[in-house]
Amino acid sequence: xxELDTGKPRIKMYNDENGNFKGDxxxxxFRPESVKLAIDCLDETDFRLGPRNPDGPMRVQEADFSYKRxxxxxxKATMTAKEKQKLKERGERLNKKxxxxxxxxxxxxxxxxxxxxxxxxxxxxxxxxxLKELEEDPLASIEIADDIRSxxxxxxxxxxxxxxxxxxxxxxxxxxxSTADARRCVKIMNGRYFGGNTILAYIWDGxxxxxxxxxxxxxxxxxxxxxxxxxxxxERLERYGDWLESGANQKTDKxxxxxxxxxxxxxTAEEETxxxxxxxTN
Numbered sequence: 421x422x423e424l425d426t427g428k429p430r431i432k433m434y435n436d437e438n439g440n441f442k443g444d445x446x447x448x449x450f451r452p453e454s455v456k457l458a459i460d461c462l463d464e465t466d467f468r469l470g471p472r473n474p475d476g477p478m479r480v481q482e483a484d485f486s487y488k489r490x491x492x493x494x495x496k497a498t499m500t501a502k503e504k505q506k507l508k509e510r511g512e513r514l515n516k517k518x519x520x521x522x523x524x525x526x527x528x529x530x531x532x533x534x535x536x537x538x539x540x541x542x543x544x545x546x547x548x549x550x551l552k553e554l555e556e557d558p559l560a561s562i563e564i565a566d567d568i569r570s571x572x573x574x575x576x577x578x579x580x581x582x583x584x585x586x587x588x589x590x591x592x593x594x595x596x597x598s599t600a601d602a603r604r605c606v607k608i609m610n611g612r613y614f615g616g617n618t619i620l621a622y623i624w625d626g627x628x629x630x631x632x633x634x635x636x637x638x639x640x641x642x643x644x645x646x647x648x649x650x651x652x653x654x655e656r657l658e659r660y661g662d663w664l665e666s667g668a669n670q671k672t673d674k675x676x677x678x679x680x681x682x683x684x685x686x687x688t689a690e691e692e693t694x695x696x697x698x699x700x701t702n
Contacts, residue, residue, distance in 0.1 A: 429447075430447070430448035431445060431446065431447050431448075432445060432446040433445050434446070443475075446483055455482055457533075458480060459480050459481060459482065460533075460537075461533050461536070461537070462478060462480045463478070463479060463480040463481070464477045464478070464479070464599060464600060465477055465478055465540070466478065477603065535626055536626055537599075538626075539623070539624045539625060539626035540599040540602060540623055540624075541579075541595055541596050541597070541598070541599055541602050542593055542594070542595050542596075542602065542623070542624035542646050543572075543593065543594045543595075543596065543602050543605045543606055543609070543621055543622070543623060543624070544591065544592075544593055544621065544622055544623070544624050544628070545568070545591070545592045545593070545594065545609060545619055545620070545621045546589045546590060546591050546592075546619070546620040546621075547589065547590050547614070547617040547618060547619055547620060548564060548568065548583075548590045548591070548592045548614055548615070548617070548619065549561075549564055549583070549590040549592075549615065550588075550590060551585075551588055551590075554585050561583040561585050564583055564592065565581045565582075565583050565592070568581050568592055568594060569581045569594075572594050572596075572605055572609075575596075575601055575604050575605045575608060576596050576597065576598055576600075576601025576602075576604065576605070577596065577597040577598070577601065578594060578595070578596060578597075579595040579596065579597055580594075580595045581593070581594050581595075582632075582646060584630040584631060584632055585632065586630070586631030586632055587630050587631050590617070591630050593624065593630070593646045595646065602623060603623065605621065606621045606622055606623060609621040610622070624646060630646075
């Protein structure tokens, strides 16, 4: 929302008794729905990229003015006709902006917000293995994933662990249920030793892609992001399940055909036996 006289965003920064910024601010929005959206997108996030704030992530919550109602405050001055006209024009201008914001733009924005929120649950860890280790032991990637899942599960609930076996930097991604657990994992794992190497851990930015190797697909690997990798894995499992069901159905059909053939043969044998008996009687 904008200030009535200056047109600047309505943002108030709070200072202490010495005039130094306390780290608290108030942002006023035009629509109530924007408050909830701001909380969903910004709460428990870092205000700036780069080194972590030692005081922790930013907290965003709805303002509480109940304490003001308990105080004796002077009544505000009555607005002049000119101020009322400015207020009306500002409201019309903001409403026009909202009406010009189409459904496609809103959907794209919400999709981007959701993707950014999902990325915060992913922890990237590098130097977890070498390609030589994976070449020498076909089961190494499974063992590495199990070890990392076991260790990270001590921090929080883990959804998925992916070993990017096409990455020379030994990349592993861990997806947590909670963004807070993902940040805690970075704090605990970054700088630790794993297999004689120093771990580099950080939160996924949502854009970085890694190489997943599949010898049946190509010899170079395929660059994908962690979310796409999970989608591919789910699709692969669905195809495998369909294949199993299809194979089971085919086996059942084949068994039924065999049973039918056996029944037909038995019926033929019985008919031949009956004919033989009739001939012997005659």
